[in-house]
Amino acid sequence: MxxxxxxxxxxxxxxxxxxxxxxxxxxxxxxxxxxxxxxxxxxxxxxxxxxxxxxxxxxxxxxxxxxxxxxxxxxxxxxxxxxxxxxxxxxxxxxxxxxxxxxxxxxxxxxxxxxxxxxxxxxxxxxxxxxxxxxxxxxxxxxxxxxxxxxxxxxxxxxxxxxxxxxxxxxxxxxxxxxxxxxxxxxxxxxxxxxxxxxxxxxxxxxxxxxxxxxxxxxxxxxxxxxxxxxxxxxxxxxxxxxxGPEPVDLTPVSRADAAELRKRIADGQWVVDLRHRKAYAASHLAGTVSLGLDGPMSTWLGWLIDWGVPITLLAETPEQVADAQRELVRIGIDRPAAQATGGTDQWAVDREQVRELRNADFAALAAARGGTVPGGLPAPDVVLDVRMTNEWRDGHVDGAVHIPLPDLPRRMDEVPAGVVWVHCGSGYRATAAASLLANAGREVVVIDDKFGQAEAAGVAMAPGA
The missing domain is CATH 3.60.15.10 (Ribonuclease Z/Hydroxyacylglutathione hydrolase-like)
Structure with missing residues (x-):
């Protein structure tokens, strides 16, 4: 053998x-x-x-x-x-x-x-x-x-x-x-x-x-x-x-929520999580939802951000994506989501008033904006928010940026200075999640959907690592 x-x-x-x-x-x-x-x-x-x-x-x-x-x-x-x-x-x-x-x-x-x-x-x-x-x-x-x-x-x-x-x-x-x-x-x-x-x-x-x-x-x-x-x-x-001794898992489909139920769950302060890619979320999403795409470590960040036990509703393009998310979540002990919905923003919104967009930029745009030339249609940044982890920040960061790691953001929202927030992470995934939380809190936000390693080459002034 x-x-x-x-x-x-x-x-x-x-x-x-x-x-x-x-x-x-x-x-x-x-x-x-x-x-x-x-x-x-x-x-x-x-x-x-x-x-x-x-x-x-x-x-x-x-x-x-x-x-x-x-x-x-x-x-x-x-x-x-x-x-x-x-x-x-x-x-x-x-x-x-x-x-x-x-x-x-x-x-x-x-x-x-x-x-x-x-x-x-x-x-x-x-x-x-x-x-x-x-x-x-x-x-x-x-x-x-x-x-x-x-x-x-x-x-x-x-x-x-x-x-x-x-x-x-x-x-x-x-x-x-x-x-x-x-x-x-x-x-x-x-x-x-x-x-x-x-x-x-x-x-x-x-x-x-x-x-x-x-x-x-x-x-x-x-x-x-x-x-x-x-x-x-x-x-x-x-x-x-x-x-x-963990209980056996149940991966059968959870109940479906229509647009009215989604609106009620959001109004009740529950977590409604959009599993689509962040670019799809930025183009059109349901107000009050949080972006945590299946293309990244969704379960890690969701489990870290939520109050344990809060009801979670999953939004995705297909039932298969919801099933994948359920599998991810049972691994960290979130056994049964409260509900699911599939399709797209048009199916999830009661009316167009619920539909939102997130504006995206890159580090070259940030450098231009800081130099006085704001790229077309974007608001000038009053705050640059870095939501990477502490060790990443210590290795080097944007000069003058405010640092709040993504997991801390829900309880430290009042520490984000007033004005337009341009938010970044290492690649765009965490920044989009943070931007969705900020927008839900009524802040005007731009996502820097770009790799942090390209920031200095793009002309962004950097502070030295600790």
């Missing part, structure tokens, strides 16, 4: 799950909540899932592990030290789990991302001997970085950073340079201290490039803690759900 490792990517959350098999028996590592993807893949490969493995109790998504184990009858491996509200196969450092005649898992305690974090070395039997093929590292050793250590509270961040360092050193000492590294985080997830620097890696490569294996312990801790930025507010609800 040939060992096969399949990656199941969840790009919207920046995570990976894995299906490892010998052609007959399968191991699933850190599955997302929408387990139909895993079941389809296992079925397509003719593999029976016998073991479901959690490297840690996740903070950035609701796990599908419990439900996957229930449906398949698989053993569900969870750290013995984690006090969970469901039956599992408790495992601890040093345990060996026979998977098949040719595969086994060795459990390695790698605290740091969480206190009871585990990594799993995958051994393959070759010519009568076991050899380590790779290691599932969860939020421990990532590609060129490590998992962040402050998600359990800032008071634990320093201690956990030291443990993270020791855990990475342990893996590097335990495994040969050729062993593959299979992390869960690092591909955009806010669970990682930095982002992956490669699509794949080995222990030997990490020794060459990863600061956790190159720096002294104190230097690594100092550098890691200094680089941590804010993380999504909805993380507070993920661990609670995962410790208790």
């Amino acid at each position: 040939t060992l096969d490792i399949s990656v199941i990517s969840t790009s919207s959350l920046g995570d990976r799950s894995y299906l490892a098999s010998d052609g007959r028996i399968g191991i699933v590592v850190d599955p997302q909540r929408d387990i139909d993807r895993v079941l389809y893949l296992a079925g397509a490969k003719g593999v029976r899932v016998t073991h479901v493995v959690e490297t840690h109790i996740h903070n950035d998504y609701v796990s599908g592990g419990l439900e996957l184990a229930r449906i398949t009858g698989a053993h569900y491996l969870v750290a013995a030290a984690d006090e969970v509200g469901f039956d599992r196969m408790p495992v601890s450092d040093g345990d060996e789990v026979a998977v098949s005649d040719t595969l086994r898992l060795r459990v390695v305690a790698t605290p740091g991302h969480t206190f009871h974090h585990l990594s799993y070395v995958l051994d393959e039997a070759t010519a009568g001997d076991w050899r380590p093929v790779g290691v599932f590292t969860g939020g421990s050793l990532l590609f060129g970085t490590t998992g962040r250590t402050d998600l359990l509270g800032k008071q634990h961040a320093h201690d956990l950073a030291h443990r993270q360092y020791a855990s990475a050193q342990r893996l590097a000492d335990l495994l040969p340079d050729g062993a593959q590294v299979w992390p869960t985080h690092g591909f955009g997830s806010f669970c990682s201290a930095g982002q992956s620097d490669a699509p794949e890696s080995t222990i030997g490569r990490e020794k060459q490039v990863n600061q956790v294996l190159r720096l002294a312990a104190d230097d690594f801790v100092t550098e890691t803690l200094a680089g941590l930025d804010a993380y999504p507010a909805y993380y507070a609800h993920m661990g609670v759900a995962n410790f208790a």
Whole structure:
């Protein structure tokens, strides 16, 4: 039998799950909540899932592990030290789990991302001997970085950073340079201290490039803690759900709302989210809605911005797009949207008074406007608002800009100075979301739908990075 490792990517959350098999028996590592993807893949490969493995109790998504184990009858491996509200196969450092005649898992305690974090070395039997093929590292050793250590509270961040360092050193000492590294985080997830620097890696490569294996312990801790930025507010609800044992998902269509109901939901202060591309939103949208297109990390920003539990209505061009959004949302514990509507602005508006536009510009237009020549039809900027994250701002920003990260904007709206607001982010996605919030608050706004890296070349005066 040939060992096969399949990656199941969840790009919207920046995570990976894995299906490892010998052609007959399968191991699933850190599955997302929408387990139909895993079941389809296992079925397509003719593999029976016998073991479901959690490297840690996740903070950035609701796990599908419990439900996957229930449906398949698989053993569900969870750290013995984690006090969970469901039956599992408790495992601890040093345990060996026979998977098949040719595969086994060795459990390695790698605290740091969480206190009871585990990594799993995958051994393959070759010519009568076991050899380590790779290691599932969860939020421990990532590609060129490590998992962040402050998600359990800032008071634990320093201690956990030291443990993270020791855990990475342990893996590097335990495994040969050729062993593959299979992390869960690092591909955009806010669970990682930095982002992956490669699509794949080995222990030997990490020794060459990863600061956790190159720096002294104190230097690594100092550098890691200094680089941590804010993380999504909805993380507070993920661990609670995962410790208790998540419920099965319901991805059936939700009820449809007509134009009158949409107007009422907006008037009641509910969130009505437009999932179309930001350019379609700018051209024509329903007043009072928020732009969070499916082409970006919609669920991350929505889960971060809303008051948890507020009713959410989804607007999209097609039912399939609504279904995609539902799938994204159940991964972070938003199980059932209140309603949906498909089509376009004409179908969603009771009358033309509800239809709005957002004016767009680029950084060249901002430079011209600041120089006294406002491009045709645009109002001159009184305020340039930067809604990127703090680390992005520190790396460099527009001279004279006001900085309010997008997640903070709903509660800091009164800090935006009076006048016409030109808002930007790194590319346009977050800026359009921010502009929709500002417009809903009665502000006159222009979206700079442009890449921030082109601002200086376009003639915009820049302030130096911190």
